[in-house]
Amino acid sequence: MDTLLSVLELKKTYEVKKSIFSSKKDIIRAVDSISLELQRGSTLGIVGESGSGKSTLARCILFLERPDGGKVFFENKDLMTLKKNEMRTLRKDMQIIFQDPYSSLNPRKRVLETIGEPLLFHGYSKKDDLISKVKDILKDIGLNEDFLNKYPHEMSGGQRQRVAIGRAIATNPKLIVADEPVSSLDVSIQAQIVNLFLDIKEKRKISIIFVSHDLNIVRFISDEIIVIYKGKVVESGKTEEVFYNPLHPYTKMLIESVKADFIKKEPILNDNQHEGCAYYPRCNIKREICKKGSPSLTGDKIHKVACFVFNQPF
Amino acid sequence: MEGYIIEISNLYTSFFIDTQVIPVINDLNLRIKKGKVLGLIGESGSGKTMTALSILRLVPSPGKIISGRVCFEGKDLLSLTNREMESIRGNRIGMIFQEPMTALNPVIRVGEQISETLITHKGLSKKEVREISLELLKKVGFEDPGKRYIQYPHQLSGGQRQRVLIAIAISCNPSLLIADEPTTALDVATEAQILSLLKELIETQNMSMLFITHNLNIMKRFGDHIGIMYAGRLLEMAPVVDFFNEPLHPYSKGLIDSIFTLRPNEKRLKVIPGFVPRLSELPEGCKFHPRCNYAMDICKKDEPPMQDLGNERWIRCYLF
Numbered sequence: 001m002d003t004l005l006s007v008l009e010l011k012k013t014y015e016v017k018k019s020i021f022s023s024k025k026d027i028i029r030a031v032d033s034i035s036l037e038l039q040r041g042s043t044l045g046i047v048g049e050s051g052s053g054k055s056t057l058a059r060c061i062l063f064l065e066r067p068d069g070g071k072v073f074f075e076n077k078d079l080m081t082l083k084k085n086e087m088r089t090l091r092k093d094m095q096i097i098f099q100d101p102y103s104s105l106n107p108r109k110r111v112l113e114t115i116g117e118p119l120l121f122h123g124y125s126k127k128d129d130l131i132s133k134v135k136d137i138l139k140d141i142g143l144n145e146d147f148l149n150k151y152p153h154e155m156s157g158g159q160r161q162r163v164a165i166g167r168a169i170a171t172n173p174k175l176i177v178a179d180e181p182v183s184s185l186d187v188s189i190q191a192q193i194v195n196l197f198l199d200i201k202e203k204r205k206i207s208i209i210f211v212s213h214d215l216n217i218v219r220f221i222s223d224e225i226i227v228i229y230k231g232k233v234v235e236s237g238k239t240e241e242v243f244y245n246p247l248h249p250y251t252k253m254l255i256e257s258v259k260a261d262f263i264k265k266e267p268i269l270n271d272n273q274h275e276g277c278a279y280y281p282r283c284n285i286k287r288e289i290c291k292k293g294s295p296s297l298t299g300d301k302i303h304k305v306a307c308f309v310f311n312q313p314f
Numbered sequence: 315m316e317g318y319i320i321e322i323s324n325l326y327t328s329f330f331i332d333t334q335v336i337p338v339i340n341d342l343n344l345r346i347k348k349g350k351v352l353g354l355i356g357e358s359g360s361g362k363t364m365t366a367l368s369i370l371r372l373v374p375s376p377g378k379i380i381s382g383r384v385c386f387e388g389k390d391l392l393s394l395t396n397r398e399m400e401s402i403r404g405n406r407i408g409m410i411f412q413e414p415m416t417a418l419n420p421v422i423r424v425g426e427q428i429s430e431t432l433i434t435h436k437g438l439s440k441k442e443v444r445e446i447s448l449e450l451l452k453k454v455g456f457e458d459p460g461k462r463y464i465q466y467p468h469q470l471s472g473g474q475r476q477r478v479l480i481a482i483a484i485s486c487n488p489s490l491l492i493a494d495e496p497t498t499a500l501d502v503a504t505e506a507q508i509l510s511l512l513k514e515l516i517e518t519q520n521m522s523m524l525f526i527t528h529n530l531n532i533m534k535r536f537g538d539h540i541g542i543m544y545a546g547r548l549l550e551m552a553p554v555v556d557f558f559n560e561p562l563h564p565y566s567k568g569l570i571d572s573i574f575t576l577r578p579n580e581k582r583l584k585v586i587p588g589f590v591p592r593l594s595e596l597p598e599g600c601k602f603h604p605r606c607n608y609a610m611d612i613c614k615k616d617e618p619p620m621q622d623l624g625n626e627r628w629i630r631c632y633l634f
């Protein structure tokens with residue numbers, strides 16, 4: 001096994017005021033001690049509900065935001081201890097595709113510059129072959145050469161998203177963290193982009209962290225997945241194993257609601273501060289013990305779950 | 315059901331860049347019945363967002379609506395003054411924009427952004443409005459509305475921002491809601507929550523919806539009618555059930571085939587071959603003919619008109 005990235009007990013908390021005038025603060029544990037490992041040339045899918053901490057985790061892994069605790073090792077280098085310039089050189093090997101492409105693209109740059117600048121900067125292209133290199137990338141993302149001269153505001157939502165993808169793959173990084181990269185794209189282009197990810201992964205051995213709420217796509221593209229709920233991993237393992245035999249009630253619910261062809265009404269709960277397992281209020285297999293402590297993630301390399309019902313002898 | 319909430323006829327919108335005229339909406343005709351949902355489907359860049367922005371008269375420059383009529387509650391929106399239009403936007407017509415971050419004001423607390431809309435259009439007091447806003451935040455799935463009310467957009471996750479936008483859009487009980495990819499950033503469970511909330515508004519308040527999405531599966535469950543867009547045109551319109559039983563246009567068939575279904579033994583996903591044409595140099599005749607397996611001679615020469623096939627089915631194709 002050739003590990004590219006390992007993340008150990010990563011933590012990120014945010015403080016939010018309780019009300020405008022109070023000095024009291026609440027703490028949101030956006031990432032609550034998450035560990036994971038990524039092999040070279042392999043894809044890790046991250047799923048979880050809105051607000052569960054996926055984007056925060058993605059940003060912290062790449063140190064775009066400094067975690068409050070934990071460690072990230074990229075090719076055995078501890079990112080916490082790197083100097084600014086060391087980090088800068090490492091940046092080209094770790095690319096991110098943000099969830100919101102509009103705010104991540106520079107509004108004053110045309111597509112040619114957006115995709116071309118990193119190519120020049122990192123020496124993947126010379127001035128004279130720049131245009132043809134950028135055109136090749138545009139072709140990969142399904143855009144014609146008219147787009148070379150477009151500014152972000154001149155493109156549709158899906159077109160902007162593809163430019164962001166193009167920029168990320170341009171410099172041949174070792175790791176791509178893609179935060180909901182295809183959710184704003186229509187099925188046909190979604191398929192094209194998913195195929196593109198599969199190609200670069202196979203041909204160039206790029207590792208991918210793929211954040212998405214679309215379970216079908218995650219299943220198709222990922223070798224392994226982690227399911228997060230309120231900042232914690234509740235289940236993880238080989239993709240097929242987890243889909244074939246989901247253990248955690250949350251994972252089960254997610255997988256079932258994809259299969260359902262009706263709209264299921266989900267209750268809105270107003271109970272997020274309590275001891276015990278975070279999933280307790282919504283859980284349909286809860287027991288007494290679940291009220292007391294928070295279950296830890298246990299199991300083997302193939303499949304792990306954080307649920308008392310499965311890992312506590314009764 | 316009596317009547318239509320909105321009727322768009324012969325709408326044309328173009329961008330004027332240098333000396334070029336780039337048509338993004340071309341001869342668009344569509345209407346939505348009161349209390350019904352029309353799903354607008356089409357590939358990226360086909361003009362879905364521009365259709366929505368044209369209705370609201372928010373087409374960004376150098377784009378312009380060139381001609382057509384947009385009849386809403388008996389008025390042609392295209393002939394209203396800016397001021398009259400402002401009293402309709404966000405009030406009678408709610409809008410969920412495709413990119414939440416750009417639609418929200420980064421320096422105003424999200425709760426206040428909801429309240430603001432209510433104060434402007436409903437003339438309610440600050441206190442009344444706060445209660446309603448908190449209730450709305452709860453409805454769109456926030457467990458802790460009080461805390462969220464005072465947060466700024468950058469403190470929220472992608473899906474949370476989208477939900478704030480939904481709260482703003484429905485705050486004034488619009489009779490038409492235009493939703494541009496309203497649930498793309500949401501997981502299945504949250505999406506189900508939002509869709510059932512919207513369904514409730516449709517059923518209890520007879521709200522109508524223009525639902526822009528690329529997700530055919532959602533339309534299958536949620537829409538009443540469906541419109542298929544391609545290169546700024548509608549190619550087909552039909553009741554949802556009939557459409558999925560028997561899609562008529564060759565392009566529609568291709569779309570349904572590329573619906574993502576997991577076929578375990580396939581290594582790659584199926585795509586519709588060919589490129590979406592450039593709007594600046596669209597082919598003669600039917601705009602889809604270069605990618606169409608059934609193209610005949612006439613398709614290369616003349617653009618087919620939109621034909622009424624009866625039973626609320628419309629199609630732009632010479633095969634019919």
Ligand SMILES: Nc1ncnc2c1ncn2[C@@H]1O[C@H](COP(=O)(O)OP(=O)(O)OP(=O)(O)O)[C@@H](O)[C@H]1O
Nearest residue numbers: 154155156157158159329358359360361362363364
């Ligand atoms: N300011 C502009 N100048 C020139 N062309 C533009 C401008 N804004 C949009 N367009 C073009 O208009 C066409 C229609 O765009 P629109 O945003 O309506 O697409 P869409 O169907 O909503 O796509 P998506 O699913 O990607 O959001 C696109 O081809 C786009 O490139």
Ligand SMILES: Nc1ncnc2c1ncn2[C@@H]1O[C@H](COP(=O)(O)OP(=O)(O)OP(=O)(O)O)[C@@H](O)[C@H]1O
Nearest residue numbers: 014030050051052053054055056469471472473474
């Ligand atoms: N800068 C910030 N300040 C305060 N709270 C924040 C900040 N950024 C994120 N949060 C909070 O952290 C939690 C996790 O957010 P995150 O963006 O990681 O969620 P997510 O899983 O990506 O959700 P989505 O699927 O909706 O994009 C949310 O409750 C969010 O409100």
Ligand SMILES: [Mg+2]
Nearest residue numbers: 055099471472
């Ligand atoms: Mg996110």
Ligand SMILES: [Mg+2]
Nearest residue numbers: 156157363412
């Ligand atoms: Mg759009």
